[in-house]
Amino acid sequence: MRLLLDSHALIWAMDDPSRLGQQAAEELANPANDLYLSAGTIWEIAIKVGLKKLALSLPFRIWMSQAISELGLVALPITVECADAQIALPSHHRDPFDRLLAAQARSEKVVLVSADVVFDLYGVQRLW
Numbered sequence: 001m002r003l004l005l006d007s008h009a010l011i012w013a014m015d016d017p018s019r020l021g022q023q024a025a026e027e028l029a030n031p032a033n034d035l036y037l038s039a040g041t042i043w044e045i046a047i048k049v050g051l052k053k054l055a056l057s058l059p060f061r062i063w064m065s066q067a068i069s070e071l072g073l074v075a076l077p078i079t080v081e082c083a084d085a086q087i088a089l090p091s092h093h094r095d096p097f098d099r100l101l102a103a104q105a106r107s108e109k110v111v112l113v114s115a116d117v118v119f120d121l122y123g124v125q126r127l128w
Helices: 007-015 022-029 039-050 060-071 080-087 096-108 117-122
Strands: 002-005 034-038 073-076 111-113
Touching: 002 007, 002 022, 002 096, 007 022, 007 039, 007 060, 022 111, 034 039, 034 060, 034 096, 039 060, 039 073, 039 096, 060 073, 080 096, 096 111, 096 117
Parallel strands: 002 034, 002 111, 034 073
Antiparallel strands: none
């Protein structure tokens, strides 16, 4: 299975795995799955750390490098196709990073790992 991690799924996988849903934890640990991280999520976390709205267990760059390495994540770029897909999404949610993830999940045909049920409104396949 191809899985795209939402920001909170990534943070909890690294800093507080007990907060992950059981299915999410099992699938993230399954070596048969391919795990992806949006460039938008990297940026979102960096912004929140920079604004002091988010504290990670390590400095941002070290934490992110460790997360990518330990979880075996592949970074997904933000493509023109993905940005264009975001434009056509209905306004169920105003968060630009969540809208980007919804568009990216649809464009890349990946399952989104997220506790946020708003993604269901976008027709995104989601697991938690």
